[in-house]
Amino acid sequence: xxxxxxNTRWLxxxxxxxxxxxxxxxxxxxxxxxxxVQRITLQLKWYGEIxxxxxxxxxxxxxxxxxxxxxxxxxxVQVPK
Amino acid sequence: xxxxxxNTRWLxxxxxxxxxxxxxxxxxxxxxxxxxVQRITLQLKWYGEIxxxxxxxxxxxxxxxxxxxxxxxxxxVQVPK
DNA sequence: TGTCTATGAATGAATG
DNA sequence: CATTCATTCATAGACA
Numbered sequence: 001x002x003x004x005x006x007n008t009r010w011l012x013x014x015x016x017x018x019x020x021x022x023x024x025x026x027x028x029x030x031x032x033x034x035x036x037v038q039r040i041t042l043q044l045k046w047y048g049e050i051x052x053x054x055x056x057x058x059x060x061x062x063x064x065x066x067x068x069x070x071x072x073x074x075x076x077v078q079v080p081k
Numbered sequence: 082x083x084x085x086x087x088n089t090r091w092l093x094x095x096x097x098x099x100x101x102x103x104x105x106x107x108x109x110x111x112x113x114x115x116x117x118v119q120r121i122t123l124q125l126k127w128y129g130e131i132x133x134x135x136x137x138x139x140x141x142x143x144x145x146x147x148x149x150x151x152x153x154x155x156x157x158v159q160v161p162k
Numbered sequence: 163t164g165t166c167t168a169t170g171a172a173t174g175a176a177t178g
Numbered sequence: 179c180a181t182t183c184a185t186t187c188a189t190a191g192a193c194a
Binding site: 008009011031033034060063064067068 | 181183185190
C-alpha cells in the first residue's frame with residue numbers, strides 16, 4: 001500500500017480502474033445489481049481500500065458520463081438550420 | 082452560500098433540511114401521509130420555495146437511501162467471528 | 163500557486 | 179418501494 005491518503009475521497013488504484021473498465025467495456029456490466037457491486041468490491045479490495053459505495057458510484061458515473069458524451073457527439077453532428 | 086441557481090430543481094435551504102431531518106430522525110416521521118406532506122410543505126415555505134412533491138420525494142429518497150446504506154452499501158465485509 | 167479538467171460524491175427527480 | 183437517471187458540488191492532479 002503505497003499511498004495512504006487521508007480520509008478524503010476514494011482514489012482508485014490502477015488495477016481497480018483496469019478491472020472496473022474491463023467489466024464495463026468488455027463484459028458489458030453497465031448496471032450491476034447491489035449484490036454484484038458487493039462482489040466486485042470484495043474483489044477490488046485486494047488491490048486497495050474500497051467500499052461498496054465507491055463501486056456503486058463508479059458505475060453510476062460511468063453510465064451518466066457515457067451518455068453525456070454520446071449526446072454531445074450526436075448533437076455536434078446536428079447542423080442548426 | 083446560496084448562489085442563484087437556474088430554476089431547474091429544488092434546492093433545499095439549510096433550514097428546510099434541518100427541519101426535514103428533525104422530522105425524520107428525531108420525530109420518526111419516515112413516511113408522512115399526503116396531508117402531513119402538505120402541512121410540512123406549508124411550514125417549509127416560510128424558509129423558501131418548495132412544493133409538495135419536493136417534500137414527497139425527499140422522504141422517499143431518505144427511506145430508500147437509509148435502507149441502501151444499512152443493508153448494502155455501507156456494510157463492511159462481515160468477518161465471521 | 164491559481165486555473166482547469168477529470169472524476170468521486172451527493173441528491174432531486176423520475177421510472178419500473 | 180427498489181432502482182436508475184440527471185444534474186450539480188467537491189476536489190485530486192495536471193499544467194502553466
